[in-house]
Amino acid sequence: MRILTVVRQVLDAEESVSIQDGSVALDGRKLVMDTMDEYGVEEALRLREARAGAEVIALALGPARSEEALRSALAMGADRAILVETEAALDVIAVSSVVAQVARSEQIDLIFCGGQQADWDSHALGAATAERLEWPQATWTSALSLQDKTLTGKHDVDGGSESFAVTLPAVVTTQQGLNEPRYPTLPNIMKAKKKELRRVPLTDYGVSAKLRIVGVEVQVKERRKNIIDGKDAGAAAAKLVDLLRHDAGVIG
Amino acid sequence: MILLVVEYSNGKVSKSTLEMTTAARGIGREGPITLLVLGSGVASVAEQAALYADQVLVADKPELAQYDPEVWAAAVAQIAREGEAHTVLIGGSRSGREYSPRVAVKLDAPLIEDAISLSDRSGTLVAAHYTFLSRVTETVEAEGPVCVVTVKPGAFAAAQPAGAAGEQYDAELALPKPRLQVTGKTAEKTERISLTEADLVVSGGRGVDSPEGFKQLVEALADQLGAAVGATRAIVDAGWRPYSEQVGQTGKTVQPKAYIAVGISGAVQHLSGMNKSKFIVAINKDANAPIFKIADYGIVGDVHQIIPAMITELRK
Numbered sequence: 155m156r157i158l159t160v161v162r163q164v165l166d167a168e169e170s171v172s173i174q175d176g177s178v179a180l181d182g183r184k185l186v187m188d189t190m191d192e193y194g195v196e197e198a199l200r201l202r203e204a205r206a207g208a209e210v211i212a213l214a215l216g217p218a219r220s221e222e223a224l225r226s227a228l229a230m231g232a233d234r235a236i237l238v239e240t241e242a243a244l245d246v247i248a249v250s251s252v253v254a255q256v257a258r259s260e261q262i263d264l265i266f267c268g269g270q271q272a273d274w275d276s277h278a279l280g281a282a283t284a285e286r287l288e289w290p291q292a293t294w295t296s297a298l299s300l301q302d303k304t305l306t307g308k309h310d311v312d313g314g315s316e317s318f319a320v321t322l323p324a325v326v327t328t329q330q331g332l333n334e335p336r337y338p339t340l341p342n343i344m345k346a347k348k349k350e351l352r353r354v355p356l357t358d359y360g361v362s363a364k365l366r367i368v369g370v371e372v373q374v375k376e377r378r379k380n381i382i383d384g385k386d387a388g389a390a391a392a393k394l395v396d397l398l399r400h401d402a403g404v405i406g
Numbered sequence: 407m408i409l410l411v412v413e414y415s416n417g418k419v420s421k422s423t424l425e426m427t428t429a430a431r432g433i434g435r436e437g438p439i440t441l442l443v444l445g446s447g448v449a450s451v452a453e454q455a456a457l458y459a460d461q462v463l464v465a466d467k468p469e470l471a472q473y474d475p476e477v478w479a480a481a482v483a484q485i486a487r488e489g490e491a492h493t494v495l496i497g498g499s500r501s502g503r504e505y506s507p508r509v510a511v512k513l514d515a516p517l518i519e520d521a522i523s524l525s526d527r528s529g530t531l532v533a534a535h536y537t538f539l540s541r542v543t544e545t546v547e548a549e550g551p552v553c554v555v556t557v558k559p560g561a562f563a564a565a566q567p568a569g570a571a572g573e574q575y576d577a578e579l580a581l582p583k584p585r586l587q588v589t590g591k592t593a594e595k596t597e598r599i600s601l602t603e604a605d606l607v608v609s610g611g612r613g614v615d616s617p618e619g620f621k622q623l624v625e626a627l628a629d630q631l632g633a634a635v636g637a638t639r640a641i642v643d644a645g646w647r648p649y650s651e652q653v654g655q656t657g658k659t660v661q662p663k664a665y666i667a668v669g670i671s672g673a674v675q676h677l678s679g680m681n682k683s684k685f686i687v688a689i690n691k692d693a694n695a696p697i698f699k700i701a702d703y704g705i706v707g708d709v710h711q712i713i714p715a716m717i718t719e720l721r722k
Contacts, residue, residue: 167674171541178538245546247510247517270655275537276519281475282507290585291475293504306589312473312501313415314650317590330639330656364516369545373536377686377702384689384707391715394687397703402685404606404664405631405720 155208157198158257159232160267160279161191163216163223167272177243177370178273187223190268192230192335193328198266199231200333201300209233213256215249217241221351228346229338235349236260240356245365246274250282252359257287263322264305269294269329280327290320293327407437409491411444411482412455413499419454421603422497426557427458427565430495434526440489442577444481446471452574457567463489465577473501474584479508481579486513491552493531498556506556516548522561531555539655539678559602560661594650601634601651607662609636609653609680613669613690613709617646623713624668630720636660638676654679669709672697689713 165171166184173179187195195212202208212227214220215238224235238252257265267280277293284291296315298307305326306319338346380397384390398405408430413420423441430439438460443452445466452464465481478501486494486509494509496502498520510517518524521533522543531548533555601607608631610624620641628635637647639654653660655675665683670676672688672695680686681700688697688704689712698704705712 165538167539171538173542178542245516246519247507247515250507250511272655273538274519275535275539277503278507278510278517278519280507281504282511282517285479285508285511291504292586293475294500310500310649312499314591314593316588316592319587319589320585331643364548364550365518366547366549367544368532368547369534369543370537371543371545373541373543373681375681375700377700379698379701379704381688381693381698381701381704381706384705384712387707387711387715388718390705390707391712391719394689394703394705394712395716395719398664398685398687402664402702404685 155205155264156260156262157201157208157210158213158260158262158265159191159194159198159210159227160213160253160265161195161223161227162188162214162268162271162273163220164188164272171372173370173372177367185219185222187226188268188272190270190272190329193330193332194266194268194326195227195230195232196333196335197298197328199336201264204300211236211260211262213253214238215240215244215252215356224351225346226338228349228351229343230336231342233349235351237351237353238356238359239353242356242363243367244361244363246276246278247282247364248361250279250286251361252356253279253283254286255359257283265325267325267327269327280325284325287323287325289323289325291325291327292318292320294329295326296329296331298326298332407489407491408433408435408439408493408495409442409482409486409489410439410459410495411442411497411502412451413497413502414445414448414451417450419451420497421564422499422557422559423455424458424564425559425562426495426497428562429521429524429557430493431565433493433524435493437492440491441572442482442485444470444478456571456574458565459568459572461572462574463577464574465579467579467581469581472588474586475501475505475508477581477584478505479512480582482509483512484579485577486552494552494554496554496556498558502556506554510554513552513554515550515552515554518546518548518553518555520558521555522558524555524557539674540681541678595648598628599632599634601636601653601658602660604634604660605663606631606633606666607636607660607664607680607683608633608666608668609638609670610641610668611638611670612640613671619710620646623709626717627666627668627713630717633666638670638673667697668713670697671695672700
């Protein structure tokens with residue numbers, strides 16, 4: 155059994171955002187594996203640990219620096235990694251074609267990717283990849299278990315959650331709460347440096363962008379920042395209620 | 407034509423459908439606006455939908471009794487192809503964002519997710535959407551004969567009915583069998599006003615100290631104001647509150663007139679779910695909490711004293 159786990163290198167959520175030359179500045183900022191993807195790597199490793207002979211392959215698509223996210227996945231325990239290199243900002247529908255081609259050539263049974271991307275805010279990669287492979291999908295999973303070829307679990311849907319069963323091959327998207335991703339230990343970080351990381355140019359996959367980014371702007375909504383000292387709770391509460399009534403006009 | 411997939415619940419057309427209708431009317435592309443109703447026993451939904459559009463296509467079949475991403479995507483792509491739709495609008499709900507990528511792949515079309523504005527510029531579709539956990543607004547352009555768009559809930563005003571009711575037609579569909587077997591369902595319990603539709607939201611974080619603290623502070627203030635109740639991921643993970651109340655990246659996105667954050671420090675993942683609120687109010691003992699950086703009003707103080715005092719004040 156082979157599991158493909160898609161990882162992306164993104165701006166750390168704790169970093170502030172600013173615009174430089176028409177895109178969000180990344181130079182000199184802390185970049186990390188998208189936290190939503192960590193749950194997929196962890197889940198893949200747990201499934202492998204439960205069955206002999208399974209292999210976990212981490213895949214990233216992006217500039218050369220995406221290697222760092224792959225090294226993190228390898229340090230967590232993935233067996234090998236593939237980096238499809240490009241400097242281009244590809245939209246998710248285009249990226250899904252690459253993921254599907256890799257899944258075919260590597261004879262993958264199960265694909266994990268994050269439920270939402272921390273840079274594009276996209277939910278689409280899992281479903282788009284599943285469609286290209288003509289596989290079923292389970293999105294926003296919060297619990298998973300695998301028996302032979304049957305994957306069962308729980309996932310979030312409109313207005314609640316569902317338990318489900320699906321036969322592999324399938325695509326699964328992950329989120330916080332699915333598991334607690336492990337921290338790479340120092341020996342594993344050292345070991346990861348020797349693991350196979352194959353670089354492939356994007357041109358091998360014949361895809362082109364379907365969307366063009368023409369404007370990027372940081373949201374700055376001016377806030378009133380009328381902050382009251384609450385040492386005298388009664389007076390502060392009275393003042394705040396008055397502001398909400400008469401300044402903001404949001405309560406009657 | 408512009409094809410718009412109707413969202414509804416409990417036999418009623420959802421607010422998101424009316425918002426998408428506004429988006430469709432404003433794009434500035436030629437051709438009729440066609441509303442598509444998928445489901446089983448949906449005659450009354452189709453009737454309500456007809457008030458808003460030129461025409462309504464109805465696929466009323468037992469196989470459509472339950473939503474499935476593959477079935478929905480197959481149905482929408484088929485109709486879009488046969489009707490030569492140039493724009494396909496799908497709700498930015500969890501399900502809409504789950505099956506829309508399949509529609510885009512089937513149609514070999516670009517996908518724009520969670521659009522907050524939408525217009526045509528000489529044949530190119532131009533849209534804005536939020537990125538970087540809702541901190542950045544990005545404008546994108548999509549070309550080609552057809553484009554698939556999910557529309558962010560709350561981004562457009564709800565449409566008024568059109569002058570005359572549109573014609574209704576039955577849609578013929580060849581549908582695949584669902585492969586994701588649903589073996590159980592847990593519905594969110596909502597005794598209160600819906601979190602995503604409320605004008606006022608009172609939300610609590612770790613600063614309320616305990617599940618009892620949440621009840622005494624957050625729920626009591628919400629009851630006094632007629633507000634919905636929200637929570638941070640930290641206290642949902644701790645089991646104090648149900649997931650249905652979680653606001654943020656992995657929970658709900660809200661955009662009320664006022665968001666009152668009680669004992670919430672303001673992690674970026676939480677802020678991404680509420681930073682578009684008209685007014686943000688923060689009550690927290692830590693003056694350096696990030697929440698104060700985006701607050702319109704706030705009190706630096708002990709929530710256990712401030713909130714009861716606010717409730718007393720509101721009762722006056």
